[in-house]
Amino acid sequence: xxxxxxxxxxxxxxxxxxxxxxxxxxxxxxxxxxxxxxxxxxxxxxxxxxxxxxxxxxxxxxxxxxxxxxxxxxxxxxxxxxxxxxxxxxxxxxxxxxxxxxxxxxxxxxxxxxxxxxxxxxxxxxxxxxxxxxxxxxxxxxxxxxxxxxxxxxxxxxxxxxxxxxxxxxxxxxxxx
Amino acid sequence: xxxxxxxxxxxxxxxxxxxxxxxxxxxxxxxxxxxxxxxxxxxxxxxxxxxxxxxxxxxxxxxxxxxxxxxxxxxxxxxxxxxxxxxxxxxxxxxxxxxxxxxxxxxxxxxxxxxxxxxxxxxxxxxxxxxxxxxxxxxxxxxxxxxxxxxxxxxxxxxxxxxxxxxxxxxxxxxxxxxxxxxxxxxxxxxxxxxxxxxxxxxxxxxxxxxxxxxxxxxxxxxxxxxxxxxxxxxxxxxxxxxxxxxxxxxxxxxxxxxxxxxxxxxxxxxxxxxxxxxxxxxxxxxxxxxxxxxxxxxxxxxxxxxxxxxxxxxxxxxxxxxxxxxxxxxxxxxxxxxxxxxxxxxxxxxxxxxxxxxxxxxxxxxxxxxxxxxxxxxxxxxxxxxxx
Numbered sequence: 001x002x003x004x005x006x007x008x009x010x011x012x013x014x015x016x017x018x019x020x021x022x023x024x025x026x027x028x029x030x031x032x033x034x035x036x037x038x039x040x041x042x043x044x045x046x047x048x049x050x051x052x053x054x055x056x057x058x059x060x061x062x063x064x065x066x067x068x069x070x071x072x073x074x075x076x077x078x079x080x081x082x083x084x085x086x087x088x089x090x091x092x093x094x095x096x097x098x099x100x101x102x103x104x105x106x107x108x109x110x111x112x113x114x115x116x117x118x119x120x121x122x123x124x125x126x127x128x129x130x131x132x133x134x135x136x137x138x139x140x141x142x143x144x145x146x147x148x149x150x151x152x153x154x155x156x157x158x159x160x161x162x163x164x165x166x167x168x169x170x171x172x173x174x175x176x177x
Numbered sequence: 178x179x180x181x182x183x184x185x186x187x188x189x190x191x192x193x194x195x196x197x198x199x200x201x202x203x204x205x206x207x208x209x210x211x212x213x214x215x216x217x218x219x220x221x222x223x224x225x226x227x228x229x230x231x232x233x234x235x236x237x238x239x240x241x242x243x244x245x246x247x248x249x250x251x252x253x254x255x256x257x258x259x260x261x262x263x264x265x266x267x268x269x270x271x272x273x274x275x276x277x278x279x280x281x282x283x284x285x286x287x288x289x290x291x292x293x294x295x296x297x298x299x300x301x302x303x304x305x306x307x308x309x310x311x312x313x314x315x316x317x318x319x320x321x322x323x324x325x326x327x328x329x330x331x332x333x334x335x336x337x338x339x340x341x342x343x344x345x346x347x348x349x350x351x352x353x354x355x356x357x358x359x360x361x362x363x364x365x366x367x368x369x370x371x372x373x374x375x376x377x378x379x380x381x382x383x384x385x386x387x388x389x390x391x392x393x394x395x396x397x398x399x400x401x402x403x404x405x406x407x408x409x410x411x412x413x414x415x416x417x418x419x420x421x422x423x424x425x426x427x428x429x430x431x432x433x434x435x436x437x438x439x440x441x442x443x444x445x446x447x448x449x450x451x452x453x454x455x456x457x458x459x460x461x462x463x464x465x466x467x468x469x470x471x472x473x474x475x476x477x478x479x480x481x482x483x484x485x486x487x488x489x490x491x492x493x494x495x496x497x498x499x500x501x502x503x504x505x506x507x508x509x510x511x512x513x514x515x516x517x518x519x520x521x522x523x524x525x526x527x528x529x530x531x532x533x534x535x536x537x538x539x540x541x542x543x544x545x546x547x548x549x550x551x552x553x554x555x556x557x558x559x560x561x562x563x564x565x566x
Contacts, residue, residue, distance in 0.1 A: 063308040086310055087217040087546065089555045143304070 050116045050134070054079035054172070056099070057120035060086045066121050066141040070162040074098050077172070079119070082111055117175065119160075119168070123148060126157055135175055137168070195239060196531030199456045199524070201541040208537070214546050215242055215536040219310045221554030222248035222529070223440035224320070224388060224410035224478030227283075229260050233529070234296050237315045240532030247306045247316035247554065249344055249409065249478075250287075253280035253326050257287060275325035275349075277333060284319060284341045299341060303562035318561070320344035320409070322389060324355045324374055331377045338381045343565055344407065345378065346386040347371065347398060356394040359411075359421050367397035379403045384564045387411075388440070388478065392425040395432065404564045405436035407557070410478030412447025416465055420446045426469050433470035438560045440478030441466050445522045456525030460538030463552060472548045476557045477535065481528065 056079050058067040068091060075098050085105035095102060103111050109132075112118060118129035121139040129136040137158045140149065149159050158175065160167040203211065220241055225248045237246050256273035273279045291299050297315040300306045309316025319341050327333040327345075337345075347353075347367070350360040355371035357364060367375070375398060378385050385406040387395040392414070398406055412423035422442065424432075432439055441447075441463045448454040448462050459477075466475045525534045532553075539549045 060311040063304040063311065065304070065307070085217060086219065086307075087214065087550050088219065088307075089547070089551060089559060143308075 050114050052080050052101075052111065052115040054117045054119065055082055055103075055111055055115035055134070056080070057082045057118060057122060057125050058084050059120065059122045059125060060084045061124075061143075062121045062141070063143055064141055066139060066162055068094075071095070071098050073162055073165065073168050074119075080111070080115075082108060117172065123152075126152065130155075130157070137171055137175075194527060194530075196525065196527050196534065199531075199534045199537065201457065201534075201537050203537060203541055207540050210546075211533070211537045211540045212242065214540075214549060215533050215553075216244040218536070218550045219306065219554045219558060220246040220248070220532055221306070221476060221557040222246070222479050222532075223407065223438075223476055223557050224248075224442070224480040225250045225317075225529075226480055227251050227255055227257055227260050228481075229257065234294070234315050236528050236530040237532075238296065239530035241315075242533060243313065245310040245313040245315065246532065247300065247309055247318070247558075249318045249320045251322055252283035252287065252319055253277075253321040253342075254323075257283040261286070261290070275321075275323040277326045277328070277337070280321060280326055280337060280342065281340065287317070287319070288341075301341065301343060302566045303558055304566075306558055306561065318343050320346070320386060322346040322386075323349040323353065324371075325349075325353050327374065329354060329370065331373060334374065334377045334383060335381055338383055342383065343561075344384040344386050344409070346388050346409070347374070347390055347394060349389050356397070357391040358389050358394075359391050359423075361391055364391055364393040366391075366393040367401060371397075372401045375401045376403070382565050384561060388442075389422065392428045395424060396428050399428075399431055399435045399437065402435075405438070405560055406432070407438050407440070407560060408432060409440045410442040410480045411439070412442055413462065413465055413469070416462055417447050417450040419450060422447055429466065429469050433474035436474075436560075436563070438474050438476055438556045439466055439470060440476045440557070443477060443479035443481060443523065443526060448523075453522035453524075455523070456531065456534040456538060459523075459526060460535065460542060463535075464542055467552065472544075472551055473556060475552055476554060477552070479526070479529065481523075481526075 054077050056067060056074055058081060062084070071094055079099055080101040080103060081095060081099040082103050083105060112125070112129050112132040112134055115129070115134045117137060118125065118134045119137045119139060120126060120129065121141050121144075123138065123145075126136040126138050137160060138148070138152050140159055140161045152159050158171045160171050162168070227250065237248070240246060253276070254274055256279060259273070287299060291297065295314070297317055298305070298309050298312075300309055300316040300318045306316045306318065321342060321344075324345060324347055327337070334345075348356045348358040350358040352358065352361050352365060354368060355374050356367040375385055379402060385398055385402050385404070386409045387398055387406060388409040388411055390398070390408075395408055408424060412420055413429065414423040414425045417423055424439070429439055441459070443459060445452050445454040449458050463475060463477055525531055536549055536553060539552060544552070
């Protein structure tokens, strides 16, 4: 499987990837604690012993900056932030109020493998997180590809709309229950 | 006055030459920091002229170390089709300047070029600019430099927005229906109709630009506009008092206080007051703007009109030889004189492949990473996000 298959916006890519044998067939990230096999749907909310309870991903592909625009949704979650690589305006003050730890992009693989829940607007991170044994939650945004919600629902991946201020809290509660 | 005008040096290597590193005397650690930061930040050049020569996109990419860059391209003036890929002097026709049909034709051609070339994309909002950077492309937002193409029809603002125009300069050098340009004799500022134009631009989400406007016009526009405005490519009056393409310090401060952003123009006249300058002087001039306005309100707009000549500029209805010479900071108004591209006298920024020299210059100045990100494009992108979306 080549990286080109994971180009953002490619529904065909996702479908081809999902048609394999679930997330376990996607060679993205190997979990550091050996709990990498299987899909999130097989064991939602597992790996509570991981060092990071919730990791919020702010990727370069979040062109609309949905994570920053709705940063208040992550308040009180005691979440860590995985910062994008491309440098934009500094948002230290806002970020520090919401996130306990901010991690650099270079640590991405290790962080996914050590997180229990990964919240992301990136479908590639959804797949990588699931492969790494985390439970991914996908954030819908205006650049989301048509049909992504249905595709992810087939895999029992939670999808939230950040415009709904209760959606994320409800989803986290459900995963943890 | 004689009318014979030549293209300067036809063998000038401005288009193909890779701009060399300017000697800022950086340490190895500083060089490394500059390169790493330059690849990660998003360049926004607030004025890219229509002179789309053969390897223009390649030069921009080289200037961004192949990590993607963004900027605002001027259309609706001399005709994109006249410039696209031309390797020889282009003589534009006066019929093209500031006409709605020119804008329609230019945008149509640009969209066709976009379909044929995956190295650049047209950007309609801030998210598109970020997308271009993330995908390592050249992101182009469309501007025009004169509200003349709206005529006296406010509806044309809506129409132009719908086809892709996002940034519009209120006036060029002279007086128009909206306001006074920098070369006018009387300071009329923004007209009553101009206030309506600004209100409509605010309403549709089009950024008000005042790059060529007189200080009075800039000041009026700040007062009238309900949203922050831009001055995309001008100089600082206190820095080069004899160049008319410059804005008074108190107006620059007012622009900053209102949330606007100023782009220091990249032409020798406003930078050094002469026909020649280097990128070190350009960084100094930008730094002077930062000292006046604060680091959150300054960017840069090169306005390199390469592959052109004074002869071509003079096809514009608002130019004449004396005005051109004064605007460019030249003491020579005789059209017999050779006229080189503006970047010909600009050491370290001969073309768009020289963007790295700006980041290196700011490192030398002692700017923090955050400050460099802002001045290299972050401030303009923030303004675009606020006004356009």
